[in-house]
Amino acid sequence: MIEAVRNDPKLDALEKRLGHMPNMLRVMANAPAVLDGYLGLSRSLKKASLPPATAERIALAVGAANDCGYCVAAHTHGARGAGLSDDEVEAAKAGTSADPKEAAVVAFARELTESRGRADDAAVREAGWSEAQVLEIIGIVALQTLTNYVNKVAGTENDWLPL
Known part of the structure; x- marks a missing residue:
């Protein structure tokens, strides 16, 4: 700790x-x-071109995949601030979305996390995300992985509850 x-x-x-x-x-x-x-x-x-709600979806997918309660709580707060409904927050944590374009992003982020970087970006590209946006998604996954690991090792006291 x-x-x-x-x-x-x-x-x-x-x-x-x-x-x-x-x-x-x-x-x-x-x-x-x-x-x-x-x-x-x-x-x-x-400053990336991804919408804030998309970035929050990615953070939720990564936090849930890495089982980081601190980050899931923080990004649930952020997702609500970005306009996501409770259903969309839950979907993002599960690696999906009701919106097909967003579903491709969160599925890619979750696959990237769970496979330790061995993920195919074809579905994300087919959903309409650009090469630059695929790299931004990877950047958000990397940033969230850092925070997930820090909080899990440190046992960071969750200051984002209650949600």
């Missing part, structure tokens, strides 16, 4: 900017290079 950092000027500045300090970031603060890497990739992927 890795303890969360409580007193850190960098975290104080980040909390002021975010308005909330997730326990996951307090855990990552034990290794500034990990925290900086997470924040940098997270910021970059927010």
